[in-house]
Amino acid sequence: MDTMTNGLEALTVLLGLDEFEVVAINGDPKQAKMSLVVVPRVAAGLCPHCGALCDKCHACHERKIADLPIGRCLTELTVCCFQFECWQCHRFFTPPYRSIAEGTHATERFLERMAQMIGFSDIANTATFFGVAEKTLETWYYQYVERQNQARASQPIRSMGIDELSLKKNIGSSVVC
Numbered sequence: 001m002d003t004m005t006n007g008l009e010a011l012t013v014l015l016g017l018d019e020f021e022v023v024a025i026n027g028d029p030k031q032a033k034m035s036l037v038v039v040p041r042v043a044a045g046l047c048p049h050c051g052a053l054c055d056k057c058h059a060c061h062e063r064k065i066a067d068l069p070i071g072r073c074l075t076e077l078t079v080c081c082f083q084f085e086c087w088q089c090h091r092f093f094t095p096p097y098r099s100i101a102e103g104t105h106a107t108e109r110f111l112e113r114m115a116q117m118i119g120f121s122d123i124a125n126t127a128t129f130f131g132v133a134e135k136t137l138e139t140w141y142y143q144y145v146e147r148q149n150q151a152r153a154s155q156p157i158r159s160m161g162i163d164e165l166s167l168k169k170n171i172g173s174s175v176v177c
Helices: 003-015 108-120 123-130 134-153 164-169
Strands: 020-026 033-040 057-070 073-085
Touching: 003 020, 003 033, 003 057, 020 073, 057 108, 108 123, 108 134, 123 134
Parallel strands: 033 073
Antiparallel strands: 020 033, 057 073
16 A cells, blocks of 8 residues: 555544545644544435435536544545435435534534534634634534424433432332433
């Protein structure tokens, strides 16, 4: 293997997004911003309309996605998003990715870190730190908080009146739903 291939594999591991693989680097890492070109590891998707597994790629669109900084560089991902044509219902779709926050141009982990920073700072300083427009970051933040609240609300209640010691010892003094 050549040095470039080893470097891209190392960047893929460093990036830590299981769904994607780094295929190129745009820009100069010596600058304050680095752009990584990533492609999905799996070139197929489940049709959201009928549930069929599709691998017929109709088009490929590039999306710019903000991600956590690597070293001192702001990191932007250029994601090649495949659009598939379903063989069964003949409709087109782009599959969602777990690591990219829906309705934004940012990764979920970027939004998580941003929310943590806003917890002890403010939106303006956090936007400056990440190199994102303040109004954009504000919108992303409130969408992220809403998604987190919905995820918490959808979890079923498993017990009421928990006595932590009896729950750990499993002696049954807590009411289990």
